[in-house]
Amino acid sequence: MSLHLNGSPLSRRSLASAACSLSAALVIACGAAPEAPPETHEGVSSAALTELVVNGTFSGTTTAPWWSGPNTSSRVDAGRWRVDVAGGTVNPWDAPIGQDGIVLANGQAYTLSFTASATAPVTVRATVQLGSAPYTAPLDQQISLDGTPRRFTFPFTSSLSTGAGQVTFQVGGRGAFTLHLDDISLTTGSSTGSGPLGMTSGFYVDPNSNPATWVRNNSWDSRAARIQSAIASRPGARWFGNWSGDIASAVSGFVAAADAADKLPVLVAYNIPGRDCGSHSGGGAGSPEAYRTWISNFVTGLGTRPAIVIIEPDAVAQLDCLPNDTERQTRLGLLRYATEQLRARAPNTWAYLDGGNATWIAADTMAQRLESAGARNIRGFALNVSNFHTTAASASYASAVNTALNNRYGYTLPFVVDTSRNGNGSNGEWCNPGGRRLGTPSQVGGGAELLLWVKVPGDSDGQCGIAPNTPAGTFSPDLAIRLIDGT
Structure with missing residues (x-):
């Protein structure tokens, strides 16, 4: 191994052009062909993505079809999904929220992304899973939240085929707090537009290498x-x-x-x-x-x-x-x-x-x-x-x-x-x-x-x-x- 001695808030630049960027080679590697012939530009390929969740931006007055389970209540508040979580629960799944009817295909690549914050420092669980027992979860992530809204992006490959998948946020066992969610997206493929590649215009050349x-x-x-x-x-x-x-x-x-x-x-x-x-x-x-x-x-x-x-x-x-x-x-x-x-x-x-x-x-x-x-x-x-x-x-x-x-x-x-x-x-x-x-x-x-x-x-x-x-x-x-x- 060779030793090498050379030793801000989220930018929203280039989002319009990056929102539909996708590495065609990555999609193929994950078991799905691009939906359209990719156009290569500066090392990043782009192709159309399919959005699987409904009302992920909460731009209206209702949270539907998102549901709030036991020990939660929710509403649209200033263009975000506000979820008030009750205390007194033991397990994360004692206070779930989510959306049903998610179609998943075995071997297909997906990306779940969302912006989240909380009124208290908490760790909550985000899943994409089967909506009934045994609740198989191709994606199961613990995320740490505080009062600063942060963007989270989780690519994964589905291990099951179902029309009864669901996206959940399991927020119990952490006491009483308020959760804010916005810009929730579940797309087919691994979108460079929702990750660091889509936030930038290419790789950095180190001037001090x-x-x-x-x-x-x-x-x-x-x-x-x-x-x-x-x-x-x-x-x-x-x-x-x-x-x-x-x-x-x-x-x-x-x-x-x-x-x-x-x-x-x-x-x-x-x-x-x-x-x-x-x-x-x-x-x-x-x-x-x-x-x-x-x-x-x-x-x-x-x-x-x-x-x-x-x-x-x-x-x-x-x-x-x-x-x-x-x-x-x-x-x-x-x-x-x-x-x-x-x-x-x-x-x-x-x-x-x-x-x-x-x-x-x-x-x-x-x-x-x-x-x-x-x-x-x-x-x-x-x-x-x-x-x-x-x-x-x-x-x-x-x-x-x-x-x-x-x-x-x-x-x-x-x-x-x-x-x-x-x-x-x-x-x-x-x-x-x-x-x-x-x-x-x-x-x-x-x-x-x-x-x-x-x-x-x-x-x-x-x-x-x-x-x-x-x-x-x-x-x-x-x-x-x-x-x-x-x-």
Whole structure:
């Protein structure tokens, strides 16, 4: 694993054009063909979506056909659904609200989104489920609310076919409070218009990446123009770890700069204790408690701004290097905590838990580890980070992981692939191998939900391979040129 040392309220810009955006490749991967031929624009495809709920905007005077169950009463209040929840209940389902008659198809991708707030800090349950016993729920999410209206977006794939589905919000067991809901939408497909992709006009190019900094400082070098054109001008991730200083400030500054440019930033959280098994990129937080504080502050820095986050490259795959089961369970617990923080406090972030690469961990084992690490709390999983396997090989492995997830736990997840250096595939080596090439630049679709340059091309993997004297995370113009040329 290679160390990388470069270290506002929801915008409504571009909503008119983004509202019907959809990655055609994602829809196909989830088992449904696009409803119309997609028109590709800046890496985002668009197609018509089907809205399944009625009266999700509460623009009239009635809440119908939404119903209020026991221990709730509701009305339209200032263009929102106001639900007064009684106290004295024990379980979330003791005070339900919802809408019936939702048609679901097995294998179809859907996106539930809504804006919500509450008069007291509470955690409530949002589901899309069968409307009668056994109440099978393809989507079942816990959300944390307070007085600030926040937008929540949950993509999922249905595991059942029924005309008797329902959308519910189960709000019991939390005492008396008032819930406000608005802009409730359940659409077929995974709409980029309702997620961070639809909130921005493309991926963010980091002006302070290692390649960009090297180009600025070495404009006289004959290699600078080629590195600028092929690498420094391309969107890529910024890695954050124990070198980043005040992590909340560092993250906030990065996502704020991207937000100001109307672009989508990609961040990597890389600070798990015992990182990289003490190898080239060893380090990380000094204790579990320190990591919880660090990742909580990382999420604070994100806020409600749009972002993509890759969680702890190699941490799941490298469980085997930890000396005992206690330490393995501790790491899984820390990763679960990270996913829970992102789910609860970063509503416009799509987060992906790292799942190794196509030849590292058996798919069934990886599925078990992803489940234990809390992958169902977030958007999905990431593959091939800092590695070289082809996108096709990664997609095949992702399919096997999702098959295992579905067989064991009843769900599947979207995935992303690091394509920064996979243009020539893998030769079996991982640490600065020769003969590798830049892969497809960051885009929506193309064999995965997203193709991303997660590893910074030209940054060394460590003192190894064709860069035996270049420490991990240090930019090498020679490595960069060899990736450009495939030599």
